[in-house]
Amino acid sequence: MQPLERLVNLVALLLDARRPLTFDQIRERMPEAYEQEDLDTAKRMFERDKGILRDIGVPIEVVATDVWESEQGYAIAKDEYYLPEIAFTPQEISALFVAAHAGREGSSAEEAVRKLLYGAEGGILVGVGGFALATDGVSDRRLTAAAEAVAAQRSVRFGYRTSRGVEGERRVDAFGLAVRGGSWYLVGMDRERGEIRSFRLSRVSTDIVDEGEGGAPPEGFRAADHVQLGPWGPGEPAERATVAFSPEVAWWATKGLQGAEVLLERPDGWVEVTVPNGPGEGLASWILSFGPDAVALEPEDLRREVVRRLEATLAAR
């Protein structure tokens, strides 16, 4: 008898049984599986099968079959085995399917959604257009470790390299996770600094190690509040600036940029736009990325900053 056949039959037997079965009873009901060998070998085979079933998530319980606890029986807890009924709409199940398949092939997310499909209407997933989502170099394992720390409110330790390249070790009470544009951030209490900080998981340089129970997040905590960016980097835009774009790039430069407003289109086709400005030098840098296809018009100090940078580049050897 093939191992797979034996395993299927064992699951069927235990799922169907009304009460726990002892090994002798199992052996008797499955003679082809466990009776050809001598008792010790059969018992070892059964133990190994039990291990395989547990590994794939089949909840096998060992219980006493009589009040004297002289004999042990095996049972599958049905409420733990069976997936509870969850009534997804066709749109919901198809959205989950698309999401699960957006990553690397053969992921746990794919396994998960397959288990949810049984209740779906047949054929609803035909012609579902897919997506692919690449993570920014963060392994599923690391993301899962961070998620589990958050779920169970744990404190964790890990190596971290800041956006400016400074390497160090962090000890953080995991409060929450935030995702922005496909990048994951762990947000929590940085124990050493005594402040809530966010850590981009792609910059974590070691395994995430559990350090025991962590503190609770403050009332009203939202992880996303700690990773918000203004259009030009951290902080809220302070004022507005005016920039002119050449006809070549104008449509793209202004589209999808939050808070951009078109002021006018010049006769030569250039478009003047107001955008949120500052703090910091992000806007000057962004304008320069268009080269001679963009000009900073206002305010004057933005104009000066762009010119200062251009002259520095021209002066460099």
Added chain:
Amino acid sequence: MPPADRRTAPKASERLRRLLVVVPYLVQHPGTELAEVTRLFGVPEEALVEDLQLLFVSGLPPYGPGDLIDVDIQDGRVWVAMADYFGRPLRLTRSEAVALYLRGAALAAMPDVPEAPALDSALAKLAEGLGPQTLGELPERIQAAVGARTAETLEALRAAVAEHERIRIEYYAASSASTTVREIDPEEVLHAIGNWYVVAWDHRSNEERLFRADRVRSVEPTGKRFEPRGLAGAGRPLYTRGEADAEVRLLLGPEARWVAEYYEIERSEERPGGSLEVAMPAGRLEWAERLVLRLSGAAQVLGPPELNDRVRELARRTRELYG
């Protein structure tokens, strides 16, 4: 333990895991096409048939006439009966549930994803259905932060991918800093490092190209269909290196390190003082010129030598605009 058994054990567990998920679907959906099962469950048809044939001789010990699972495969369709105890699948393991939840949350957080509302409600139902013992505090502790650029043409691109439809697009090409019109055969829509992309065959250059969706200004149907060339595949590099490509090497100071997180880089190496040396492939240097111009003093060009001259020329032309 006999060695033969040790070798087959992991394989048997893999197949069992699969069967315990596929069989409930087949019990609930009599007459499902094998091809659909293959697509939904990611099992090659041959392996599926082999597993189902084995299931046919399995069942409830001691295998009385009414206790064997009934499997019928005809004309590419499959029926499974007499397997009521396999009528519902196994619960999601904790790590499966966490993985699906995270994937769903990440996709729902993307701008312009039409599935987002359905995903949000599906994730809420999943968390509730599985109960707090599976996902713990996770659902309350995950949020999306706004940040990515929107891509209004995403839906049209996706539809063209699904229908294998050739389209005409207006595209802002950063590599040449110009807006062009071209016909493309789009094969996959993917998201990577903060942006949506479409992988396509570009009829203008007669090459495989990757287009950033937010730079696609308009999508027009051509009425033609195409035969996919197999360009798709998640996890592909965002840049396919061509023969004629130059390698741009930059020394990024601490303020410019972000470049390594937003662009496809081939190699990177830490340098003293928090600097990072990176090598990036570039088909044309226009794109690299503009990047270096924007970084100003925060980055240094290590190669190719002509890049420095070109950056200076670009700076001169830009400087003229300021009188």
